[in-house]
Amino acid sequence: MEDIDTVVCGPVQLPIHSKPVYGLVLWPAARVLAVWLAKFDSCGGPLLELGCGAGLCGLAFAKATGAAAVLTDGEDDVLELAKAKCGAEGPARCERAVLGSGLYARGRGKSSD
Numbered sequence: 001m002e003d004i005d006t007v008v009c010g011p012v013q014l015p016i017h018s019k020p021v022y023g024l025v026l027w028p029a030a031r032v033l034a035v036w037l038a039k040f041d042s043c044g045g046p047l048l049e050l051g052c053g054a055g056l057c058g059l060a061f062a063k064a065t066g067a068a069a070v071l072t073d074g075e076d077d078v079l080e081l082a083k084a085k086c087g088a089e090g091p092a093r094c095e096r097a098v099l100g101s102g103l104y105a106r107g108r109g110k111s112s113d
Contacts, residue, residue: 023051023052023053023054023073023075023077023078024053024054024077024078024081025053026053026054026056027053030053030054030056030057031056033057034056034057034059034060034061035060037057037060037061037064038060038061038063038064039064045061045062045065045067045068045069046067046068046069046070047061047062047067047068047069047070048069048070048072049069049070049071049072050072051072051073051074052071052072052073052078052082052094053073053078053082054078054081054082054085055071055081055082055085055086055094058070058071059071059085059086068093069093070093070094071086071093071094072094073094079094082094
């Protein structure tokens with residue numbers, strides 16, 4: 001089911017369409033960013049993608065550059081999709097990340113509990 005909310009930003013009113021799990025939507029901006037990341041081969045990586053959704057951007061980067069990519073999302077359904085893609089498509093790994101959950105601390109060798 002789709003919801004439509006009107007967001008008011010000063011004199012501008014914007015209709016915003018949303019679904020309960022918006023991470024399962026392949027956003028047009030993700031396509032543009034994925035093309036740009038796939039051409040950006042001189043950075044050497046790694047890449048941390050926050051809120052990866054379907055994983056397009058991080059996977060495009062990892063496949064094109066061979067650099068490591070960590071894809072994160074807070075929604076279990078979304079993360080399962082990204083994990084399946086990571087296993088099938090290349091050098092990326094997926095983690096569940098919720099703001100304040102300690103993912104950063106785990107990456108630095110500290111306890112997240």
